[in-house]
Structures are given as C-alpha cells and as structure tokens.
Amino acid sequence: DGGITQSPKYLFRKEGQNVTLSCEQNLNHDAMYWYRQDPGQGLRLIYYSQIVNDFQKGDIAEGYSVSREKKESFPLTVTSAQKNPTAFYLCASAGTGLLNEQFFGPGTRLTVL
C-alpha cells in the first residue's frame, strides 16, 4: 500500500525547543517537499529535495532545517529560531517524470505552548 506517512499527527512545543517532524514515502519518488499551511492561506514552501543528499530552501526556510539521507525520508526540524511555528505542516513527494504529480501526507499540526 503506497503512500506518504507523517508523524506525529499532533505535536506540542515549548518555546526554545527544537522539534523534528517525520515524513516517509514508499512511492519511489525522487522529489520531496515540506509546506506550511496557515488558516486562510495557501501552502508555502519551506524546503524541497530533488535527490538524496541534496535539498534547497523554499520561500520561508528561516528557522527550519532538513536532511535527505535516504530516498524515502525527509525529516523537518523546527528550530527555536522559528518565531511563529504554530501551523499545519504538510509533506509531499513527486516523481520527476513527465507527470510530476504531487502526493501529500496527512499532515502534522504543531502548536507552541
């Protein structure tokens, strides 16, 4: 059963704490993405990766970090430098073939206490 999984579903962070959001895919996709969604707004790109051991900053990368050590995994760390991290975080993947259709995980809701 192919797809994208994200964990945890809900995450609470104290101020000054770093937290890591997990994203795993078994679709054999090369490209993976992290988006942030705030109420009433479209998705904003945080980081993306086209291939293992390579990733690029998106539009709102400040205060976030990622790694891509395996094709299947693209974890996102929200650092204490991110001043307003409360949001819904979505991970996606896409093949790099002709279609380039994006598929999304179920999301992680992060709340700062």
Next chain:
Amino acid sequence: KQEVTQIPAALSVPEGENLVLNCSFTDSAIYNLQWFRQDPGKGLTSLLLIQSSQREQTSGRLNASLDKSSGRSTLYIAASQPGDSATYLCAVRPLFNTGGFKTIFGAGTRLFVKA
C-alpha cells in the same frame, strides 16, 4: 512572479447543483496544473492533473479545464453532494523553475454542499 488566485474564497450550494470553481494564474508558462481537495485537518488529495498541452481532464463527476492563454482553469463538479464539502486548491507548476520542481498554490475555495 507566478501568482495563483482562487475565487470565490467560499461557496455554499444546495445538494444536486452543478458548480464551477475558478483558478487564475498570472504567467501562462506552466508545466502543469493540479486540483486538490482538502478536508479539515487533513492532507491534500489529488483530484486531477492537467498537462500544459491538454485542455481538460475528467474523473467521475469532476471535470477540469485549462486555458493557458487566458491564465484560467475551472473545476466543474456535477450533481454536488454533501460529501463534496471540502476546500479545493489549485496548484501550478511553472515551466521554468529557478532551481527545482516548485509548485505555486492558490488559497483555495471552501465549498459547502447543503443536504
């Protein structure tokens, strides 16, 4: 810079109506356009993807059209049902990326179908 706009932001219709959701984009140089559905608190589900060379795609009661020259796409939903209630997002992948497969999303149209 590519911008994607969806109007209206919210829409309420009675069950059984046919309806059209609109998406406009500012730069016609696109690789593809994708329509998604999002239920509250959930991830996005891909509905239809239209390549730049295509004019429309159909899946069941859904039909999406693409007019690159005018920078518009529409999602037509036939015989709407309460289960269609969700937010519908339009996303454009520009033809020329500055460094990757970046996609630009609209803010979505929140649809409510009344029983």
